[in-house]
Amino acid sequence: MAASWRLGFRGIVTGMKWTKLHKCHAFPGSLLGCKRYVFQSPSVLGAAPVKVLMPALSPTMEEGNVVRWLKKEGDVVNVGDALCEIETDKAVVTMESNDDGVLAKILMQEGSKSVRLGTLIALMVEEGQDWKQVEIPAPESTTAGSPPAPPPATPAVAPVLHTPGTQKFQLRLSPAARHILDTHGLDPGKVNASGPRGIFTKEDALNLLKQTATQAPVAPTAAPSPRTPAAEQPPKTSVTLPASPLRPPGSMASFTDIPASTVRRVIAKRLMESKTTIPHAYATVDCDLGAVLQLRKDLAKDEIKVSVNDFIIKAVAVTLKEMPEVNVTWQPEGPLLLDTIHISIAVATDRGLITPIIRDAASKGVQQISADAKVLAQKARDGKLLPEEYQGGSFSISNLGMFGISGFSAVINPPQACILAVGMSRPEVTAVQESDGSLTLRRQQLMTVTLSSDGRLVDDQLASQFLIKFKANLENPQRMALA
Known part of the structure; x- marks a missing residue:
């Protein structure tokens, strides 16, 4: 009877995992002598992973670089163990674990730059769980009180700067782009801004400069009018554009961007x-x-x-x-x-x-x-x-x-x-x-x-x-x- 009760009840909840707790020997052959099982819900079996976030390792730190991971995926981690080395705005600091478990997934690999505080860099699971089957949580959606994220920039019509009879739009220029535009007298409205939040970057200005140089039409020589003698034609004038202080003549790129480290920026x-x-x-x-x-x-x-x-x-x-x-x-x-x-x-x-x-x-x-x-x-x-x-x-x-x-x-x-x-x-x-x-x-x-x-x-x-x-x-x- 005990066996039939157990099989019958288990048939009702098929697909659920059962864990044996103990066997009672006090009343063999009866219902109390059966093996006892307890049902574990899926939430217990697949508990949510522990998130490892980019910490603030100095009072002035706003972002950090992942230098080196000291643990690899699948390693057991105890509280206080060194997880990785983070380059802050001051030095390279060893990040220690605040939880016990297994390092399941590294999301920010070695060499990741400018990782903002609070960014998810790794996932851990409890010991005994299958760390290979860890699910990466979806990015958190914006809360109701926070403003919605700006839509991605689309290759729409170039922003209008000053068009009579229309609304004026303010174009945001980076300092390097502003210098190039002012030096060569270029119109930024001819190229779409590619920077974050619609900023017109230095690369946009260089592309516009290159485009202007290649598309500049050669002014045709006006033929003398049959009614006007050649001697009466206006004299030809030649215009020499000033050389850019950013590059020597004939060169489109004479400088190299040097990436600034976090320490150098601080x-x-x-x-x-x-x-x-x-x-x-x-x-x-x-x-x-x-x-x-x-x-x-x-x-x-x-x-x-x-x-x-x-x-x-x-x-x-x-x-x-x-x-x-x-x-x-x-x-x-x-x-x-x-x-x-x-x-x-x-x-x-x-x-x-x-x-x-x-x-x-x-x-x-x-x-x-x-x-x-x-x-x-x-x-x-x-x-x-x-x-x-x-x-x-x-x-x-x-x-x-x-x-x-x-x-x-x-x-x-x-x-x-x-x-x-x-x-x-x-x-x-x-x-x-x-x-x-x-x-x-x-x-x-x-x-x-x-x-x-x-x-x-x-x-x-x-x-x-x-x-x-x-x-x-x-x-x-x-x-x-x-x-």
């Missing part, structure tokens, strides 16, 4: 923001490195290797500790006094300039600062910096002395108030007046440093006082050990 944006919103002020002083160089030699005898830049970092940190009014940043609501001294050091990489941070530099010795700086500089060149290793600095240092630069002015890294530009050292012989009034020639190893300061936070007097204290600290390295 650097350009921040530099423009700094120079247009921060009133830069500059002050310069020469420092004698004689004592620092001698101390380096003494430390090298004990196999302690430190650089001049390590002493500079320490001197800046100690000076900020002595002058906390310089350790400030500018916020939308006004100045903000910082209670930590984190020194940002500029490091040049293949992707651009990045500023890893020596944290709590005032409380560290020169040897510890040297070790931290080497590790951070290597991670910056490898693109392995974590967000907390390049965000939150209070003062920046840019050293171009190793490139043979004697002196320069650096651009402030907002929201910081100051950046110190360091040049190369040079030997000089100067005349020093002794206490008795006599002059003594002294050989010095001088280094020029220039402080760029935010005039809203650090005025000229405060900047001068900072440089005087910095000079005193650097020229007396033993004194910094007591700070």
